[in-house]
Amino acid sequence: MGERDGHLLTVAGLEALLQALTAQGRRLIGPTIRDGAILYEEIEGIADLPRGWTDEQGPGSYRLRRREDDALFGHVVGPHSWKRFLHPPRRELWRARERDGEVELRPAALPEERLALVGVRSCELAAIRIQDRVLLEGPFADPHYRAMRERIFLLAVDCGEPAATCFCTSMGGGPQAREGFDLALTEILLDGERCFFLRTGSAAGAALVAELDPPPADARAKSAAAAVVERARASMGRKMPEADIRDLLLASLDHPRWERIAERCLACTNCTLVCPTCFCSTVEDTNDLLSGETVRSQRWDSCFSAEFSYMNGRAVRAGTASRYRQWMVHKLATWHDQFGSSGCVGCGRCITWCPVGIDITEEVAAFAAGAAVPAEGD
Amino acid sequence: MAEAQTGRRRAKKPRLAVWKFTSCDGCQLTLLDLEDELLAIAEALEIAYFPEATSRPLRGRYDLSLVEGSITTPEERERILEVRRRSRHLVAIGACATAGGIQALRNFADVAEYARIVYARPDYIRTLASSTPISDHVPVDFELRGCPIAKHQLLETVAAFLHGRRPHIPTHSVCAECKLAGNACVLVGAGTPCLGPATRAGCGALCPSFGRGCYGCFGPMENPNPPSLSDRLAALGMEKETLRRFWRSFNAGAPDFRRESARHGP
Ligand code: SF4
Ligand code: SF4
Numbered sequence: 001m002g003e004r005d006g007h008l009l010t011v012a013g014l015e016a017l018l019q020a021l022t023a024q025g026r027r028l029i030g031p032t033i034r035d036g037a038i039l040y041e042e043i044e045g046i047a048d049l050p051r052g053w054t055d056e057q058g059p060g061s062y063r064l065r066r067r068e069d070d071a072l073f074g075h076v077v078g079p080h081s082w083k084r085f086l087h088p089p090r091r092e093l094w095r096a097r098e099r100d101g102e103v104e105l106r107p108a109a110l111p112e113e114r115l116a117l118v119g120v121r122s123c124e125l126a127a128i129r130i131q132d133r134v135l136l137e138g139p140f141a142d143p144h145y146r147a148m149r150e151r152i153f154l155l156a157v158d159c160g161e162p163a164a165t166c167f168c169t170s171m172g173g174g175p176q177a178r179e180g181f182d183l184a185l186t187e188i189l190l191d192g193e194r195c196f197f198l199r200t201g202s203a204a205g206a207a208l209v210a211e212l213d214p215p216p217a218d219a220r221a222k223s224a225a226a227a228v229v230e231r232a233r234a235s236m237g238r239k240m241p242e243a244d245i246r247d248l249l250l251a252s253l254d255h256p257r258w259e260r261i262a263e264r265c266l267a268c269t270n271c272t273l274v275c276p277t278c279f280c281s282t283v284e285d286t287n288d289l290l291s292g293e294t295v296r297s298q299r300w301d302s303c304f305s306a307e308f309s310y311m312n313g314r315a316v317r318a319g320t321a322s323r324y325r326q327w328m329v330h331k332l333a334t335w336h337d338q339f340g341s342s343g344c345v346g347c348g349r350c351i352t353w354c355p356v357g358i359d360i361t362e363e364v365a366a367f368a369a370g371a372a373v374p375a376e377g378d
Numbered sequence: 379m380a381e382a383q384t385g386r387r388r389a390k391k392p393r394l395a396v397w398k399f400t401s402c403d404g405c406q407l408t409l410l411d412l413e414d415e416l417l418a419i420a421e422a423l424e425i426a427y428f429p430e431a432t433s434r435p436l437r438g439r440y441d442l443s444l445v446e447g448s449i450t451t452p453e454e455r456e457r458i459l460e461v462r463r464r465s466r467h468l469v470a471i472g473a474c475a476t477a478g479g480i481q482a483l484r485n486f487a488d489v490a491e492y493a494r495i496v497y498a499r500p501d502y503i504r505t506l507a508s509s510t511p512i513s514d515h516v517p518v519d520f521e522l523r524g525c526p527i528a529k530h531q532l533l534e535t536v537a538a539f540l541h542g543r544r545p546h547i548p549t550h551s552v553c554a555e556c557k558l559a560g561n562a563c564v565l566v567g568a569g570t571p572c573l574g575p576a577t578r579a580g581c582g583a584l585c586p587s588f589g590r591g592c593y594g595c596f597g598p599m600e601n602p603n604p605p606s607l608s609d610r611l612a613a614l615g616m617e618k619e620t621l622r623r624f625w626r627s628f629n630a631g632a633p634d635f636r637r638e639s640a641r642h643g644p
Binding site for chain 1: 558
């Protein structure tokens with residue numbers, strides 16, 4: 001099939017690929033500009049992509065900027081992640097009503113929609129892999145997640161220009177999509193012409209390539225793609241300290257730094273809700289005024305809310321320091337014990353979208369420095 | 379079925395009362411605004427006192443009293459005691475009833491001075507020096523925040539009381555509602571001043587959904603950190619005087635907002 005060597009796709013070829021996905025009955029979801037940010041929304045084709053735009057990111061700050069070229073994927077990740085679609089913010093689980101003294105339970109229908117996710121980054125593939133472990137491979141698989149996941153098509157894109165907040169290379173990843181995609185693109189210029197080096201990662205991807213029949217990539221296209229990824233790898237905006245973070249954090253549970261963070265942290269939940277791996281949700285039962293029909297629904301929750309740790313009449317984690325500690329220690333330390341990897345993929349969203357710009361890499365660095373000089377704290 | 383759940387009178391519908399103190403009526407109008415559900419409410423409950431819908435006040439006891447408005451006069455201070463006596467459950471609704479409302483701005487000033495400026499005959503005005511929430515005067519079973527309250531929260535609270543369960547009224551920030559709705563953050567994405575990270579959810583992130591910062595209508599969230607948010611707003615260029623006023627509006631009397639406002643000026 002030749003997928004190991006890759007193909008060359010023109011911009012028109014990419015449009016044809018998107019239309020072929022649509023023709024399969026899939027809804028296309030991809031990056032598009034709305035409300036001054038690049039969000040993941042329904043798109044119809046490449047005209048909806050943020051062509052010629054990029055995102056400038058820093059702690060607590062995000063701005064769109066015009067690029068000097070017309071790159072289609074010359075941006076990185078925004079406030080949305082694909083968990084919006086795989087593990088949606090709100091959904092109904094079941095309804096119950098009493099009929100002739102019997103309780104009648106009706107589970108909500110599982111989604112039948114087929115999505116194609118366009119422009120999935122390597123860190124996001126890693127995040128989906130992590131959510132798979134949590135929501136599919138644990139003792140209780142989530143049927144909704146499974147239904148979405150089984151039908152999904154993943155069109156990945158390698159990153160060319162990481163943001164100042166990116167640190168995927170510190171978390172075992174990198175700017176290049178390596179596994180878990182159906183097709184992957186690297187945006188390149190050949191003789192001044194914008195095109196894509198196309199790699200195939202699954203049978204579904206191979207079938208599409210066979211249908212579209214693009215030309216094979218030559219050595220020049222391949223080395224251009226390799227150069228894009230290399231440049232990106234060398235320009236990561238941030239890095240996580242190289243210490244054994246799991247042991248470091250577990251040894252720092254009583255560190256004074258937690259209280260220092262809590263002086264700034266707003267306990268607003270933004271970091272957890274933008275994180276592509278955070279999966280916590282709560283369930284609520286509501287009922288109709290008259291009929292008494294009960295609906296149980298699920299919605300995203302966060303370890304930064306009081307309700308999250310509410311047990312036996314009170315919130316166990318009353319203060320912000322304990323909530324931030326819960327988040328970071330779970331994400332970077334006990335996640336290893338629970339799910340066999342870190343819970344962080346280095347996408348930088350929690351840094352950008354924290355209103356006060358608390359930086360997970362800076363905080364870990366402070367713990368690492370504090371561990372070296374225990375008397376000082378940091 | 380609904381009646382059976384409330385326990386006391388099987389045959390009779392539970393009685394709902396709406397009481398008004400110092401307020402603009404906006405919150406009780408939310409009840410009328412429940413167009414689709416109003417019939418169901420009227421069927422499930424006897425609406426026993428509802429100044430905006432019927433003109434004659436009823437006597438007796440009430441299963442659920444919704445209290446709108448703050449306490450600003452000596453008469454109101456007495457009347458709320460009477461309302462509490464007549465109510466099995468008392469729910470304070472809106473920024474006035476839960477924090478003193480916009481009229482709590484008087485708490486920062488000299489009321490006699492205000493009266494002299496505003497009224498032709500200030501000697502006709504009999505008022506207290508401060509505007510205070512219902513909970514300062516009587517025990518309150520539940521509070522619904524907002525200026526005005528949110529329709530769906532009112533409905534949820536009424537349904538919950540009818541069925542004897544705890545209402546699902548989140549106490550976390552507005553930010554969570556923005557993120558659930560898929561909004562791009564106006565503070566991070568545009569540098570727009572926003573009180574959302576310190577304000578309780580409930581409105582469905584109404585203002586940020588239209589590109590504006592949150593004005594704090596639902597008052598402080600649980601466990602807020604106003605000084606840190608002020609630092610951020612100051613870094614974005616907000617002056618001390620603006621900060622003082624930013625924290626001091628519909629929920630000026632809520633302790634967390636009052637304290638923060640006072641840090642930036644008298
Ligand atoms: S913890 Fe932060 S950097 Fe890591 S995956 Fe989550 S949002 Fe991205
Ligand atoms: S770390 Fe930042 S985003 Fe997360 S809860 Fe604290 S203030 Fe909000």
